[in-house]
Amino acid sequence: MSSIAKELANPDIKVPAEIENNLIVTSIDKIYNWSRRNSMWPMLFGLACCAIEMICTAAARYDLSRFGMEVMRPSARQADLMIVSGTVTKKMVPQIVRLYNQMPEPKYVMAMGACASGGGPFKDGYNVVSGIDKFLPVDVYVPGCPPTPQALLHGLITLQKKIDGQSIRTVRWYQPGAEEPIPVPILGPDLIDPRQATLLRQRAAEQAALAEQAALSPAEPPAAG
Amino acid sequence: MATAELNNLKLKAEDVKLNEAFPEAVSVETRKGYSGYTVKPENLVEVATALRDRYNFKFLSSATPVHYLEQGQMEMVYHFYNLDAGGGAIVLHAQTSHDAPTIPSLTPLFPGADFQEREAWDLYGIKFPGHPNLKRILMWEGFNGHPMRKDWKEAYYEQDGKPYDTRWPGGQVHRVEDKNPFGNNVAYPDGFTLEGWSEQAERGLYEAMPVDGKGVTIEGMQTDLVTVNLGPQHPSTHGVLRLIVTLDGETIVKLEPVMGYLHRNHEKIGERNTFIQNIPFTDRLDYLTPMANNHGYVMAVEKLMGAKVPERAEYLRVIMDEFTRVASHLWWIGFFLNDLGAFFTPALYMMTEREMILDVFEATAGSRMMVNYMRFGGVARDLPPGALETLKELAFERLPRKIDEIEAYLTDNEIVRSRCIGVAAMSADEAIAYSVSGPILRAAGVRHDIRKAEPYGIYDRFDFEIPVGQTGDLFDRYKVRVFEARQSVKILQQALTQLPEGEILSGKQQYQARVPAGEAYGRIESPKGELGFYVVSNGKPNPYRYHVRAPGFINLTSLGKACQGWKVADVVAILGSVDIVLGEVDR
Secondary structure, eight states: OOHHHHHHOOTTSOOOGGGTTTOOOOOHHHHHHHHHHTTOOBBOOOOSHHHHHHHHHHSTTTOGGGGTOOOOBSSGGGOSEEEEESOOBTTTHHHHHHHHHHSOSSOEEEEEHHHHHHOGGGTTOTTBOSOGGGTSOOSEEEOSSSOOHHHHHHHHHHHHHHHHTOOTTTOGGGSTTTTOOOOOOEESSSEEOGGGHHHHHHHHHHHHHHHHHHHHSOOOOOOOO | OOHHHHHHTTOOGGGOOHHHHOTTTEEEOOSTTOOSEEEOGGGHHHHHHHHHHTSOOOEEEEEEEEEETTTTEEEEEEEEEOTTTOSOOEEEEEEEESSSOBOOOOTTTOGGGHHHHHHHHHHHOOBOTTOTTOOOSSSOTTOSSOTTSTTOOOTTOOOSSSSOTTTTTSOOOOOHHHHSTTSSSOOOOTTOOSTTOOOOTTHHHHHTSOOOSEEEEETTEEEEOEEEEEOSSOTTSSSSOEEEEEEETTEEEEEEEEOOTTOOOHHHHHHHSOTTTHHHHHHTTSTTOHHHHHHHHHHHHHHHHTOOOOHHHHHHHHHHHHHHHHHHHHHHHHHHHHHHTOOSHHHHHHHHHHHHHHHHHHHHHSOSSOOOOEETTEESOOOOTTHHHHHHHIIIIIHHHHHHHHIIIIITOHHHHHHHTTTTOOOHHHHHHTTOOTHHHHHTTOOOOHHHHSOOTTGGGSOOOOOOOSSOSHHHHHHHHHHHHHHHHHHHHHHHHHOOOSOSBSSOOOSSOOOOSEEEEEEEEETTEEEEEEEEEOSSSSOSEEEEEOHHHHHGGGHHHHHTTSBHHHHHHHHHHHOOOHHHHHO
16 A cells, blocks of 8 residues: 555545555545645745745755645745745735735745744834734744744644644635635825724724814813923 | 046045045034044035045945934934045034934935935935935835934834833833734824825835836837836845836836835834844844844944954954855855746755855854854854864865856856846946945956955955956856855965964953944945944943944945846846845845
């Protein structure tokens, strides 16, 4: 029996020995997940320092192709996995969200490194988004600054494990409403998340009301100090 | 050329008495810890012209603002160098009020000031009358305010300087986003609503591109000029650079780089950090050459502190710098071939030795890439047992063999030659005017290397040569880098043989550096070019001003000019030949 067959076959169902090499009886979830996990094509897409470690992981020494992931696709349309490798800035995040929307389902997101996971050392910066999970659903976080190639590999194996646990009956992309794209953030006086538009209007109204109140009421004497 | 001018070619900075030549406009800088001159802004152009034409200080290395909030002043600091004479800089300070600051532009005289003045407008709000294209460069058009000003506070602002009171000694850690009503790193001007507001971030970018004019004519069919974008997500932009290109058929009519997609506020964060906290941040500037970045920064602060560096530490610094240079040049060769179309196989070959160098970095400093290795007055750790043997094996055996291999495969390769020779040639004068530095400057025929021109550390002890090209085309840039890698190996062989025993750090290890008030500009020859750190201290634990003169950022100034008239496929190669790393371009 080949190794693939061993991995996939359902041991409860006996296959006659003479056709053992030609026939595998398995479940649809198993074969569905197995085929996806072993050809996870990442998007060729680097943001910052982590991208260098990602390139090293893809190179000969750490060799991503052992996991069927060496085919890096520069086009979002052909990619299964977005490795957000580096600091997500406000100026860049509209493009990242757009790229994510362009990826066909099933798609996965990996936040590689401290910056993509939560802002990292640059979190305080005025142009930095505190982690890509503010906008995209992240499947695996890989800690490190930058994560070593080993850590990235571990993250990818973790993602494979996650895929193994999925079922075709419950996966997101076969649910109603799965086609909804994520609204692309807008560059205004600061980054505007369209999902927060209501909150933004509400706060502007509050501020306007406060200003009106201050204009109507007689000026209070300034507090000492 | 008049005789008087000829005599001026070799002038050193200390021989020029600008205050005597311009008694009305220029005075010697009197603030404690400062050097150079103060110039009245209205005379700046006149003085800069004289520096360039009369004194041969043609290289405007750095132009950067400082905001003195208490004095109510905005100041531009310029560093001019004489590349023929070497030595230090002539520093000019031009001051103006910080309400509506205005300083005449030097871009018409020194095109290399273009991006730097745009950065000063973007981050500090200084207007430069005379600048041909003054718009934001790192942030987007329509952003609220000029973020590097001392009175501008970011959304996650806690306090002016670290350590924050909430963290130390109190130790009450909280999540800053919980205090922000939007739960994210955003702040809007008072009363901002979406009604009536329109986005302008993209609009200005396209306005500068030519729209009219005829394109190529094919069999009587008239075509138009087309404006397209390359990047920010594109495999050959080396990160998140974006190029807006107007094309006539396949020929470039105009090209403009758009950056800031990796602007992570290095300088603003650097001014909140304490001096020593900035060392790990410098690693992340040009993430292919962290050792060199460390070296430049600690050198600038050591100048202020007057710290002495022990002999062994100086040697270790040189060793780490030069290994970094070899690794960086190898990486560049691999990815330049990528840009020429040899997808990834050459890069795999180049990365083998780089991995070996990174292994030693990891064993010594604790991390492959972000080494955080140098300290004020020395280095953090000594070489671990066995590392010296590995380094020697690399420097004497592996690396020379590798470079021979590169030369054997690539230098006479027909495709490499036909793609590179004559492409994007750049004259020496042009390179100097654009403030280009590093291998591209040398490829253009200027024999300038800071390791020789203004030797830092112990570089004056080693025997090595500076390669120069003749035409400044892509092939010269390639050859200069290969030759430079060879010279680095030569330096390494000397340094590893001479490496003395002894201390690696002068004084005690400390958490807080005491830095006297003053300004300092430390510059080193990083693999990408002149990497400078301009640091202003006011005696407090945090730098008052912390500026990085990033070689990649300034080298990009010449890109638009270099690409004009070439084809689309050449743009990728020309961009590759500049060797940019977005971490330092955008900072």
